[in-house]
Amino acid sequence: MSSTPTPKKNFDLAILKRVLSFARPYRSRFYISIAFAIVLAAFTPVRPYLIQLTVNKYISNHWANALINITIIQILFLLLETWLRFYFSYITSWLGQAVVKDMRVTVYEKVLHLNLRQFDRTPIGTLTTRTVDDIERINDIFAEGLIPILADLLSIICVLGYMIWVDWRLTLICLIPFPLLILGTYYFKESVNKSFHRVRNAVSSLNAFVQEHLTGMQIVQAFAREKKEFEKFDEINKEHRNANIKAIFAYSVFFPLVEIILATSIGLIVWFGSKEAVEAGTITAFILCLNLLFRPLRIIADKFNVLQMGIISSERVFKVLDNEDFLPPSPETAYKPKKVKGKIEFDRVWFGYVKDQPVLKDVSFIAQPGETVAIVGHTGSGKTTIISLLNRLYQINSGQILIDDVSVDQWDTETLRKNIGVVLQDVFLFAGTVMDNVTLRNTDISREKVEEAAKLIDMHEFIMRLPGGYDYNVMERGATLSLGQRQLLSFIRALLYNPSILILDEATSSVDTESEQKIQKAIDTLISNRTSIIIAHRLSTIQRADKIIVLDKGEIKEIGSHTELLQKGGFYAKLHQMQFEKKAHTIHVNAQ
Template sequence: MSVNRRLLAYAAQYKRTIWVAIAMLALSVAAQLGGPFVAKMMIDRHILGIERTWYEVPANAPKAVAFRGHWYERGDYLAAGEPHTHPVTLLEVGRSFYFVQSSLPFTDNPTVHGHQVTVRSGDRTVTEPAIRLTARELFAFYQPEVPGLWRLAILYFLLLLGGAGFAYGQQYLLQISANKILQRMRREVFAQIQRLPIRYFDTLPAGKVVSRITNDTEAIRDFYVTVAANMLSSIITMAGIYIAMFILSVQLGLICLTLLPILAAWIIFYRKYAVGINHRIRALLSDINAMINETIQGVPVIRAFNRANRTQQEFDELNATYYDSQIKLLRINSATSHNLAGVLRNAFLALVIALFGWRAVHGAVAAISFGMLYAFVDYLSRLFQPVVQLVNQLSNLEQARVSAERVFELLDEPGRDVVDGEMARYRGRVEFEHVTFSYDGEHDVLKDLSFVAEPGQTVALVGHTGSGKSSIINLLFRFYDATRGRILVDGMDITEIPPQHLRKHMGIVLQDPFLFTGTIASNVSLGDESISRARVEQALRDVGADRLLAHLPNGFDEPVLEHGSTLSAGQRQLISFARALAFDPAILVLDEATSSIDTETEAIIQDALDVLKRGRTTFIIAHRLSTIRTADQILVLDGGVVVERGTHDELMRLRGRYYQMYQLQQGSVSA
């Protein structure tokens, strides 16, 4: 499905609210566009309308005007059967009005010579005596028009007020819909992150993932709130203006219709040159976020190795590239927005006025009244407001489409659904059957690996860096799946068990423990309601954390900042260890859990392990071989293959690789 269709599919979920908003938008546009029609009526009917044939009527006529002892009423105001005689004409010549004591057949091209008015239409010329009206006399003829002008003025104000109210309503409803769409999209993106395999995060920096969740989704929100709303408003407004233009004059409407192909060419030109730049801008913004995230996490290393200047230089280069791309886009926007719109507006205005002048010179001005000209020019001026608004949104539209493409790319990544439900606690028998695994599909890090860990056993994995120790744990937790072979837990193939169910009865302590913002207690329970406060405190006491954390002012409720930065490495490790034990796992994994702990803390953990390993299968990845002397089984790995296996005493008697490693650590054999 295309990006545009997917964006529309999200909007369709709130179609009722959006349709109501569109209806309110149409009413708002109709109310706003009614103004020029009202102004046309005010001009043609009540302001210039007195230039008509009047009739002498009795003094009691409803809209009679007194003039030099006689009463006159406009011909179009005469009621059916109302008595009237002697037609006269009011005519404006220059800036003065004249009273002509007869009915003129036409009023084109009037001129005044003394007390006579001459009008011409083609080859015909008519000259009649005329009386110049004083200001007081002219106002008397306008007096019957005042109530009508007031009514139309009130109607104009009500249209403005109604248009503003409907505009507020449609904007409010569109904002609500847009924020609901954004809320749903962010929820789906965040849920997708929980579904994605670990492999995805190995190749994409965390900053780029964060950029897609925040910046890109925010750009999509702008699409619904600003871009879609403004473009929809522009299209409806343009359609309404064109309808109004054709009602006023089909000929002038057809002339203004030529703007549409110009606008289409305008949009095609913009997209041709701007799409690539927008893609570049979004990618650079993602790179900037990734670098900022990496820099914040690596501040101690950057400062320790005096890399601050070099890091600043790298950021400045990236920022400068982003700036240059923005300037390129700005040039395109500047060239295709207000400047071009202003040229087109002035050209069309000049064309309409020239056509009106030509028709006036050739005696066809009656077909276009001054009120119509005013309304048409008003509509033409208004037409370019949505045109400019539409073009100005092209940049935001392309940015939103690029951002949506990046977000949808994330949502389309294959992943595993989070499965609800429970699984009975298994005994913890683990069997690897001829397991082969590769991260990249080319180089195997585990090769035909087979071993069995019985329930309650402690299995130690040792070997140099890259030998495959952590890969075994990654496969056991189903962070990855084996390329070949099977892994069984209590005889069940783990690929047939939902990962969430499998991990429900597993616990892990990493070499670099991760603590969340909260308290020590909340980091142990991780907000799981099934883990009581008493259980949390018992787990902390079992690992000896009460001795190392007792000096904290708030005890187990001591606040923990991001990554546990205010705690020592040993304290963080103990909290992580207590977290694993609080969940009472059937399988416990210690991934070099004692490598960053001092001797005293290690002794505390070793004392706790002797009790806590009972009833659960424990895997230990250790560089300190002294910590695994009591292991039931030690697997010595090299290049993804088990080269030795047995207990500590058996391997020492074998005097093979394990023996050499142990002696090196004890200092008995020189390196």
């Protein structure tokens, strides 16, 4: 666990202003809520005044008819005030939810365009917390924080003004215990604020831990790590519990303290009133005023903490929005050709996921339109990195990548990626139907096209045998399908988009021999007149490639055809010899 950062003593006004900027489209409701806060504050001392008037004038003089009338007025006023408070609460909550909705859309849009390196560095659970939970806390700035605090402060001012107007001496007497209340409120605010800050950090850690371990549950169970991982979770959860308990302790001390101070103030009112012969109606009104003072004071510190936690959550959310490591939207002038020829050129490309640790070093090669280029090399040599850069999933450190002699930085990103079909080794399927996954919910792709693509690689019959056929739910991450079946579905996905450039990253590594033959047949059809980049460990699958690039530790060692590279007797020849010997040994063992 990382140490909990010390919270700021005062919330950042610049952040608050930025949050309020999201309320700009709803400024009319914002101003209405402010107006309601002012009206409700002005209404606050009216009831004590009516009570004072009733007791001092109508009850003491036994004016029965007037007493009935003033009682009716009080009931009507109470109904009006109740309606105003209801609408005030509703409009502030509505405003908060509207801002939350807009902000969540803005954050998710930003997350969608972050460079992949951000997902490499940031736990998914943390981003989930920022997008869902932290933004939800921003609702409290409007519903329970800023505007309600303003309403409470105005109410306190109006009530104090009324009390001083009625009897300034009695006001000073009953306010004698107030310094204790102010001191207790300050310590309560500070204690709860620190606890809430710890709670938010603990929630983020919990989300990140649970997200990661639910995703990797197969590994946890396969290596019998349940007990150890549970102990880690229990430790994080204890931190969450302790932070909450500390906040609960502060509440448990503060609220009884407020009640004691209130009782003391009431006692001082009764004592002074009996000593100075203050009218009964005035004493009654003052007791009501004290309750109206203590009610907002009792919760204003809590509301301030809610406001401050909303600001802290906002700061975290704005860190996501201010992240500069993202792919900006393509301008209108970006390159959008109607037809892509498929020429690929890497010109002295350097790239590293971490600064000063290059994965690709001065890589240069050209793939002509319609050529099939294979990339081979040991694990970690940079093969998959090349295709990630081609798709602009990462920004290169130096050099240039061109498609059809135009730098990928000048291409319209959507046009570029639509013309590059990718079949990855690690296939990801979303929760949904087969149809949803192969079309990625693109309504322009008809079922007939999907079936035609499925038939091309002999997957149609298999899909039709599933319950519901193309409407079969593959569950999250394709849990109900084998690894080979998931890879075949991803191949259909690539076929449907009819790309000008096809990338196969170990596309046959997870399928059996029969499935591989099906895919190989489809590949032969698909790569015809189309630029293709094939990454493979099994050299037998790339022998017919027009060009083979041999990578080692991020550097190109050799380029040539299968026959040319074998004749050189270099790096590729050694790889080929190692695989051939391994295959021969396996056949020999199986024969025995």
